Amino acid sequence: MQSATAHAHETHGHDSHGDHAHHHDVSFIRKYVFSTDHKVIAKQFMLASLFFLFVGGLFALLIRWQLAFPGEAIPLIGNILPDTWVSDGAVTANFYTQLLTLHGTVMIFYVIIPLAVGMFGNFCIPLMIGTDDMALPRLNMYSFWLVPPAGLIMLTGFFFDSGAAAAGWTGYPPLGPSSGAGQTTWLISLFLIGFSSIMGATNYMATILNKRAKGLQMFQMPLTVWALFITAILITLGTPVLAAAISMQLADQYLHTSFFMPDNLLVGAPDNSLLTGAFVQKGNELLEHKQLLGGGGQPILWQHLFWFYSHPAVYIMILPGMGIVSDVLATFARKPLYGYKAMIFAIMAIAFLGFIVWGHHMFQSGMNPLLGTTFMLSTIVIAVPSAIKIFNWLGTIWRGNIRFTAANLNALAFIATFIIGGLSGVFMASAPVDIYIHDTYFIVAHIHYVLFGGALFAIFSGIYYWFPKMYGKMLNESLGRKHFYWSFIFFNLTFYPMHLLGVGGHMRRIYNPYIYEFLQQYQPMNQFITIAAIILGFSQFILIFNILWSLKYGKKAPRNPWQANSLEWAAPAHPGHGNFDTDIRVYRGPYEFSHPDRETDFYPQWEEPQGDEKTVHETKEHSHSA
Amino acid sequence: MSFDFSKAMEWAYKDMLTFFPENVSTFGGELDSLFAMIYYASVAIFFITYAILIAFIIMYRHQEGRKAYYYHGNNLMEFTWTLLPTFLFAGIGLWSDDAWTKSKYAYRVPNPDVTIDVLGYQSGFGWQFRYPGPDGVFGNKVRNQISSANPFGIDSNDVHGKDDLVIISPGGARPVEVHLPINKNVLVNLSSNDVLHSFFLPNFRVKQDAVPGQWIKVWFNGTKAGRYEIACAELCGSGHYNMRGLLIMDSQQDYDAWLDQQYKLVKPELSAPVSDSTAVAAVASDSTTTKN
Ligand code: HEM
Ligand SMILES: [Cu+2]
Ligand SMILES: [Cu+2]
Numbered sequence: 079m080q081s082a083t084a085h086a087h088e089t090h091g092h093d094s095h096g097d098h099a100h101h102h103d104v105s106f107i108r109k110y111v112f113s114t115d116h117k118v119i120a121k122q123f124m125l126a127s128l129f130f131l132f133v134g135g136l137f138a139l140l141i142r143w144q145l146a147f148p149g150e151a152i153p154l155i156g157n158i159l160p161d162t163w164v165s166d167g168a169v170t171a172n173f174y175t176q177l178l179t180l181h182g183t184v185m186i187f188y189v190i191i192p193l194a195v196g197m198f199g200n201f202c203i204p205l206m207i208g209t210d211d212m213a214l215p216r217l218n219m220y221s222f223w224l225v226p227p228a229g230l231i232m233l234t235g236f237f238f239d240s241g242a243a244a245a246g247w248t249g250y251p252p253l254g255p256s257s258g259a260g261q262t263t264w265l266i267s268l269f270l271i272g273f274s275s276i277m278g279a280t281n282y283m284a285t286i287l288n289k290r291a292k293g294l295q296m297f298q299m300p301l302t303v304w305a306l307f308i309t310a311i312l313i314t315l316g317t318p319v320l321a322a323a324i325s326m327q328l329a330d331q332y333l334h335t336s337f338f339m340p341d342n343l344l345v346g347a348p349d350n351s352l353l354t355g356a357f358v359q360k361g362n363e364l365l366e367h368k369q370l371l372g373g374g375g376q377p378i379l380w381q382h383l384f385w386f387y388s389h390p391a392v393y394i395m396i397l398p399g400m401g402i403v404s405d406v407l408a409t410f411a412r413k414p415l416y417g418y419k420a421m422i423f424a425i426m427a428i429a430f431l432g433f434i435v436w437g438h439h440m441f442q443s444g445m446n447p448l449l450g451t452t453f454m455l456s457t458i459v460i461a462v463p464s465a466i467k468i469f470n471w472l473g474t475i476w477r478g479n480i481r482f483t484a485a486n487l488n489a490l491a492f493i494a495t496f497i498i499g500g501l502s503g504v505f506m507a508s509a510p511v512d513i514y515i516h517d518t519y520f521i522v523a524h525i526h527y528v529l530f531g532g533a534l535f536a537i538f539s540g541i542y543y544w545f546p547k548m549y550g551k552m553l554n555e556s557l558g559r560k561h562f563y564w565s566f567i568f569f570n571l572t573f574y575p576m577h578l579l580g581v582g583g584h585m586r587r588i589y590n591p592y593i594y595e596f597l598q599q600y601q602p603m604n605q606f607i608t609i610a611a612i613i614l615g616f617s618q619f620i621l622i623f624n625i626l627w628s629l630k631y632g633k634k635a636p637r638n639p640w641q642a643n644s645l646e647w648a649a650p651a652h653p654g655h656g657n658f659d660t661d662i663r664v665y666r667g668p669y670e671f672s673h674p675d676r677e678t679d680f681y682p683q684w685e686e687p688q689g690d691e692k693t694v695h696e697t698k699e700h701s702h703s704a
Numbered sequence: 705m706s707f708d709f710s711k712a713m714e715w716a717y718k719d720m721l722t723f724f725p726e727n728v729s730t731f732g733g734e735l736d737s738l739f740a741m742i743y744y745a746s747v748a749i750f751f752i753t754y755a756i757l758i759a760f761i762i763m764y765r766h767q768e769g770r771k772a773y774y775y776h777g778n779n780l781m782e783f784t785w786t787l788l789p790t791f792l793f794a795g796i797g798l799w800s801d802d803a804w805t806k807s808k809y810a811y812r813v814p815n816p817d818v819t820i821d822v823l824g825y826q827s828g829f830g831w832q833f834r835y836p837g838p839d840g841v842f843g844n845k846v847r848n849q850i851s852s853a854n855p856f857g858i859d860s861n862d863v864h865g866k867d868d869l870v871i872i873s874p875g876g877a878r879p880v881e882v883h884l885p886i887n888k889n890v891l892v893n894l895s896s897n898d899v900l901h902s903f904f905l906p907n908f909r910v911k912q913d914a915v916p917g918q919w920i921k922v923w924f925n926g927t928k929a930g931r932y933e934i935a936c937a938e939l940c941g942s943g944h945y946n947m948r949g950l951l952i953m954d955s956q957q958d959y960d961a962w963l964d965q966q967y968k969l970v971k972p973e974l975s976a977p978v979s980d981s982t983a984v985a986a987v988a989s990d991s992t993t994t995k996n
Contacts, residue, residue, distance in 0.1 A: 253899040340917025417777035447808035477773035510803035575715035583906035602711035
């Protein structure tokens with residue numbers, strides 16, 4: 079294996095792709111399991127995350143069943159689940175709380191981030207900048223191999239007597255540290271996956287800065303690469319803060335520190351004998367004993383640290399998707415991306431502002447309300463670059479020649495849902511409006527419009543778009559479109575009504591809403607949502623089936639099936655380790671579609687200009703908008 | 705399992721604003737109209753952007769032989785669609801600030817007519833309320849006297865604390881029930897002794913997290929007599945859903961009658977001789993504000 083530094087030095091002049099594409103005679107384990115090939119690692123991220131997508135989806139459906147039919151046995155599986163989870167086949171309150179916690183955590187940390195960043199970062203960056211692999215391939219391998227153990231550690235919580243983590247995906251203290259071993263596995267798991275993120279992100283930055291193909295300027299990179307580059311910066315700046323916060327919570331749990339724990343707490347989780355400042359249960363009697371060490375901590379401190387990471391994290395989840403959507407839309411509209419530089423600056427603005435808006439999650443937390451005003455204003459500012467992006471996407475399809483492939487349908491759906499998610503964000507950004515809708519289903523609706531409707535649809539779009547390059551086979555388009563229509567319709571039927579539940583005052587994270595008189599009227603709507611959610615969940619099997627079917631029977635992919643311009647399409651249809659079989663030189667930006675002087679409607683970045691076309695190309699460079 | 709189809713489809717034919725439960729507080733109307741303003745702006749933006757999106761999808765769908773327009777964008781357009789939303793959103797922010805400061809800033813909390821202490825608790829899940837008792841003065845709170853028997857940590861040496869009325873959940877499935885007067889500024893000192901909770905009065909548009917170690921002031925002024933629900937809006941454990949309470953808003957008379965009755969019920973020996981303690985009360989009459 080070549081050393082990483084050797085790669086870095088030959089940045090602009092490596093012409094030796096050909097040889098290491100062939101001569102490696104590596105063992106099965108090296109090739110498919112502990113591989114350092116970025117494409118294999120990308121596939122591993124995809125498989126692991128799709129697995130977790132189904133785990134997280136199952137949790138969601140169990141939650142939905144309880145909300146629609148509280149106390150009624152879960153169909154099919156209710157009676158085979160262990161007593162610690164269900165009673166009479168119905169989810170218990172305790173298990174419900176674990177489910178909602180792990181649903182959120184799995185979906186965010188084990189599905190969206192690994193897919194958007196791990197999978198596409200790995201697959202797209204080296205190919206789209208025209209290089210053979212990541213700058214640090216071995217680090218890359220480690221970054222994947224932390225994911226499965228991290229995920230499994232968290233899931234083991236379900237088999238503890240005290241259950242898995244149950245303090246929400248936000249893990250707020252004192253509830254977090256005062257609960258049992260499940261919370262510990264949750265913390266350790268997040269620590270590991272954060273570590274994985276940081277390893278991946280440093281690698282992406284090193285690769286993009288040092289390993290671009292000859293002639294490829296930063297401002298000639300496709301939006302996907304730009305978005306991933308800025309995402310990597312967000313990860314390296316944000317994740318260490320989460321790691322610190324997690325360490326502090328672990329210390330509060332086991333070392334009797336009190337970063338987040340005020341003194342004289344009367345917390346009484348069943349198995350918290352480890353805690354000093356806690357009740358100890360003895361029979362039915364709660365014996366209180368005072369905190370022996372420390373005390374005087376601040377629960378709100380955790381929220382500041384957590385959201386200082388987790389607000390940027392929502393952009394970690396969405397920015398790669400925004401990049402993918404930009405590329406897919408331009409390719410299938412056969413049009414240059416509208417406002418290429420404006421799009422990049424908007425991403426930079428979002429990334430920068432993303433670090434000064436975290437307090438909008440804490441308007442009602444008890445922090446000084448003066449900060450509420452500040453965070454309200456900064457949050458409102460961050461909606462502006464989001465709006466800019468929407469307008470530029472609309473500009474991109476304007477006067478295009480739009481092909482409705484499965485990839486493009488998902489990208490168009492991204493715009494449609496992101497408009498709604500962005501607008502609901504503005505409601506919550508207004509601190510006084512947020513008083514009433516905070517911690518209601520309005521927030522749940524918002525989250526899902528941006529994360530499912532936004533990030534996940536963009537991920538689907540990327541899967542349909544790059545699958546041919548990943549596996550050398552085309553996905554079945556008609557199955558792809560079916561998957562899209564079912565997902566899109568039932569996504570909206572599931573999550574749109576949640577806005578209205580929120581306005582009705584329906585709290586989130588509620589095991590049985592109907593003990594409240596004012597919520598009883600919403601049971602039919604909850605039933606409707608549950609039915610839609612079940613169909614939405616099962617629609618995802620179309621995708622899985624499509625992937626499996628196409629791997630076996632799919633059409634062989636040509637080198638450039640979408641007639642796109644960016645460098646990954648210069649690689650062989652199913653590139654081996656080392657990626658390219660030709661020497662890549664870059665002559666132009668990635669969005670030269672429908673150039674008036676060309677016969678074809680695309681003009682790849684790597685195609686050498688012919689004769690006087692050279693001058694055409696020069697002037698074109700200047701016409702890029704700022 | 706029954707399924708009420710028209711109820712289930714309400715989301716499709718009822719306007720979003722009609723889902724609000726009745727507002728019965730003085731500032732609630734202002735919050736609702738802010739919501740409505742953003743809602744109308746959003747609906748307009750939604751229809752405009754969707755119309756454009758759908759029109760483009762239809763007009764520019766793939767046609768054989770047509771070539772897309774080779775165009776990289778235009779700075780004037782970029783400036784326009786940067787500035788327009790900036791003004792709109794900045795307007796929303798500035799407009800919002802008054803309602804925000806009014807409902808949360810300490811200096812804008814009006815002089816209270818009634819002050820109570822509220823604690824959320826996790827062992828059994830519910831709310832505890834403290835009224836100052838016939839002397840009208842709260843006993844001092846001392847953190848190191850907090851215990852499950854004395855959740856507020858009322859100072860055992862403070863005579864004002866002896867008559868304080870503490871109301872806790874009756875146990876079982878019955879929600880705790882408290883009364884407050886209408887058309888009065890009510891100040892709630894909110895805290896918790898265990899984990900975070902959030903004191904949510906849907907009809908009053910009040911929501912505030914209860915944070916252990918910190919007493920947070922929440923105020924409202926109810927405009928309509930009736931029976932309203934109290935909810936918890938912050939995950940506090942597996943019984944989080946079960947923190948329902950009832951708030952009965954009474955006329956001043958009914959409220960006084962209820963208080964008297966409570967005093968008799970809970971502390972019969974204190975119900976009559978209010979005058980005995982008034983002398984003491986005068987000395988420390990500033991202690992209605994909390995000390996921790
Ligand atoms: C126009 C841009 C956006 C604005 C103004 C905005 C605003 C907000 C606000 C104010 C909250 C807190 C609400 C509350 O808890 O009361 C929130 C929550 C949230 N937002 Fe956004 N948001 C925007 C875009 C996004 C995007 C792009 C994502 C993700 C990709 C996202 C993900 C989330 C999530 C996950 C939460 C909920 C966190 C929780 O569990 O409490 N938001 N947003
Ligand atoms: Cu945020
Ligand atoms: Cu609660």
